[in-house]
Amino acid sequence: RIGISLVLGAMLGFLAGVVGIGGGIYLVPLIVILGLGEMKEAAAAGAVFILINSTAGLIARAGAFEFPTDIILPLGLSVLVGGLLGSWLGATRNSARALQRILGVIILAAIILLARRLLFSG
Template sequence: MPLLIVAFLITALLYASVGFGGGSTYNALLALAGIDYRILPLIALSCNIVVVAGSSLRFARAKVTPWRGAVTLTALAAPAALLGGLTPIGEGAFLNLLGASLALTAVTMLLPIAKHEGEPLRWARAIPFLAAPLGYLAGLVGIGGGIFLAPILHLARWDNPRAIAATASFFILVNSAFGIAGQILKGGEGRVLAAIDAGLPLLIAVAIGGQIGSLLALKFMPQRWIRVGTAALTAWVGLRLLLAM
């Protein structure tokens, strides 16, 4: 458990510094530690909420959140996240989806962030149609979905980088809450108690790591370095998970 706590702290630090929650990596770390896969989404989604709640609040206070767009995308995704949380899934399918999510996450972390000069691209209008599938995936495997939404928004020149980061943070926060609701309804009280027993020290770790990550992003480390480090961690954990199956 001490090594797992340290790993969660480092993961939260890295992901918080680039505006994400880290749910996919939390899940993989828990799976590699031999934790029952049925309670992984409950722990990972709870950690997501702890990490992104503070950043969502900071974005809101700074008045950079584009509320109309953020609420529209999240309102479409959240019911699907609840449905994803309710969907029964076997261990093999869960771990395969999680491994694929980690691989895609590592790639998206390395995509360049455009300067968003000019108008949004035409296909940006289709982005709301992607919100529900991303929400369903979020609830099913215990991620927030923002790590996939943000690169799409950047590629479409949907808004400026700070507004996109704020939108992704809000998207992760709400989807994680709805995903947890679905997981609780599916698993019942027994899984909740098991998740609390295993996850409480990890929640404390990500709370500390998230705060440190925000500080690093604001004052010290270049964003490019942090993104490369986060992608490397994600790729390594994903590869370990896939090889262990």
Template sequence: MDATNAILLPVAFFVAALLYSSVGHAGASAYLAVMALASIEPAVMKPTALTLNILVAAVASYNFRQAGHFSWRLFWPFAVTSIPCAYLGGAMTAPPTAYKYVVGAVLLFAAFRMFAKPTEMHLRDLRPPRALIAFPLGAIIGFLSGLTGVGGGIFLSPLLVMAGWASIRTASGVAALFIFVNSSAGLLGMGNSLSRVPPEILFWQPVALLGGFLGSYWGSRRLPVVALRRLLAVVLIIAGAKMILTGSQSKPVAVSPTRAMISGQTNLFGGTP
């Protein structure tokens, strides 16, 4: 890693954790954006983003719960199906081209989420969904979380708010714990791919943890975040567009069947990665 990235990446991770955690997220989509701009290999990006996600989601969940912004009744129906599906998604490997398209689409969706400002319903009109509705939605979000290396909060929290199932702050608290369990399951599903996490992670973890604690502490106590989300969306749009536009330039990497079996991973489109 060159000197410029060695300096800028920790700073970027701190800022991403600070901003994302203020709305109950852990920053995986921003970590992916930063690593994409730094031209880091996709195989390294996914486990690295999940590792940082777990730390930030843990402190964000703690702060939002301490501030009274959490609902177990709302959390468990989504989590019970998302956890095994996140594990399954984490055990799968998409080819480089497909990976770039999928992650690019996820980043652009996150940008749309950041720009949007959902109208919040009156608290008395909020009702959690029935389990039969939450189960399949949790499974879909969990699988996509494990596959792409994000915790799923960028999908869950806008869904909860726009469907009238939770207030924005309760949605943030639920999303934080949801991200933690899904990121953990996705990382476990990756098996030996954890060896791809760079040694620099030891320097990135403390700064992300600090950013996550500060951001979620302020965010759970009425910190305005609209302007910050819109600014962050610009970064996500740039990185998402870059991933999609460069996806066609990726070339498949030959991997021996023996190495594929040792890695314990499955190619999303059949065969070995």
């Protein structure tokens, strides 16, 4: 289990760095699908993974002087507030089944939007 986690983490970290999207978006469904944890455990692991990858990306961009503070600071504050509220609701109010359904809808929407962009953009 630790070996799978290490390999999966390295691959997802690399993919997240290349694509520029926090690897938690890939990690959470894989943890559940591979049976490495329950939905709430997967969500918690995904949050930590996203934090680590996002911090690494932020440091890399700040070093390259590509840090638009007029966008990042207000967005970061609103994400923090939303994340705290969402985490509280997920931990105390929603069942694991409800979280799986929410995640499924989000992933399906992302697939549809990505497919639309790939198929119909010039």
